[in-house]
Amino acid sequence: MGSVELTGTLFDIQGFSVHDGPGCRTLIFLKGCPLSCRWCSNPEGRNPFPEPLYRQIKCTLDGLCVEACPHQAASIVTGKLILDRTRCRSCTTFECTAACCTEALQRGGYSMTVDELYYLIQRDRQYWGSRGGITLTGGEPFFQPEFTAAVLKRCHTAYIHTAVETCGEVPASAIEPSLPYLDWLFFDLKQMDPGLHREGTGHSNRQILENAQWLSGAYSGRMVYRMTIVPGYNDKPEHISRLAGFISSTGGNEINLLPLHHLGREKYPLTGRCYYTDELHVPSQEALLGIREILVSEGIVCYIGSETPF
Ligand code: SF4
Ligand code: SF4
Known part of the structure; x- marks a missing residue:
């Protein structure tokens, strides 16, 4: 190897x-x-690890990131996007940022x-x-x-x-x-x-x-x-x-x-x-x-x- x-x-x-x-x-x-x-x-x-950066002002709450995240880290609760960032700590794939059409979610790092x-x-x-x-x-x-x-x-x-x-x-x-x-x-x-x-x-x-x-x-x-x-x-x-x-x-x-x-x-x-x-x-x-x-x-x-x- x-x-x-x-x-x-x-x-x-x-x-x-x-x-x-x-x-x-x-x-x-x-x-x-x-x-x-x-x-x-x-x-x-x-x-020390890459993390999602979330700009609420750009978010349309369409839930695309919620559907895309394979770790159930994103959810919409009473009209707000909630990220369970402890689940994002070891994420390497960032499906949420790829799914987000408005750039409300972007990869930091x-x-x-x-x-x-x-x-x-x-x-x-x-x-x-x-x-x-x-x-x-x-x-x-x-x-x-x-x-x-x-x-x-x-x-x-x-x-x-x-x-x-x-x-x-x-x-x-x-x-x-x-x-x-x-x-x-x-x-x-x-x-x-x-x-x-x-x-x-x-x-x-x-x-x-x-x-x-x-x-x-x-x-x-x-x-x-x-x-x-x-x-x-x-x-x-x-x-x-x-x-x-x-x-x-x-x-x-x-x-x-x-x-x-x-x-x-x-x-x-x-x-x-x-x-x-x-x-x-x-x-x-x-x-x-x-x-x-x-x-x-x-x-x-x-x-x-x-x-x-x-
Ligand atoms: S960074 Fe990874 S774990 Fe966190 S919401 Fe996005 S896809 Fe899910
Ligand atoms: S995909 Fe983007 S615009 Fe849609 S709910 Fe998630 S962060 Fe907001």
Whole structure:
């Protein structure tokens, strides 16, 4: 029997990004993330498997998906389409989306081999210019460690610049195989206090901080920290000073602050999730500048939004 070809599960590929690494880049969004950040803007990237995305506004309730589903996961109850998503977890065939004539149901996520992905990647090459390349994001790229390492290796050996954005909540052994092929790393931090970190993301920050310390010795490419500023959660001066102290302790000195936004709100219902984050405010530019002032006073170089020099 032949060996099974390595595949990864993706949920999007986007070209022409200028904010996630040097030059013009192709962003590759991998599915699956160990964290559940309350402010996550890519809820369709959280589950590691493909899933149905349902747009109620397009649904005519004709029941074609109900008839088509071989797992009895879809039903119409009192004028509403109900999906038993626990039955969809292992679905590979998505008869419901094929049957749906209005695109109310669409498949979120698909599998690809390294060769298939590389074929798509290299078609963008002409748009990258001399400095561009690919950025793996998600979801969490190191949640699929073998696939991520294989894609990075394939690109690196073809002289394509490689970047990853990670939340760090994976074993170091999931990151290590990728390091020789990685030119740039965005390392996301959320909160220095382990209890508050758990409150905001569902996990303690222990492994994340350990990985950041370990990478300071293990990784020789450029590593820029990133933090989404969530007012009331991680914007207090004492927290920012603690953040600065941690970054310095890893030998790092750069952070990119990203303001919380609500652009992901509309995607929550597509995946059957509720958006609980409306009460969180978007930070003002003034507040971000105040945070930068603290970081700079502690010796950290701070970029706000798309200011990161690549
Ligand atoms: S994704 Fe699969 S299991 Fe779920 S409703 Fe569609 S066909 Fe049925
Ligand atoms: S097939 Fe499409 S339009 Fe028809 S009930 Fe299902 S989701 Fe709605």
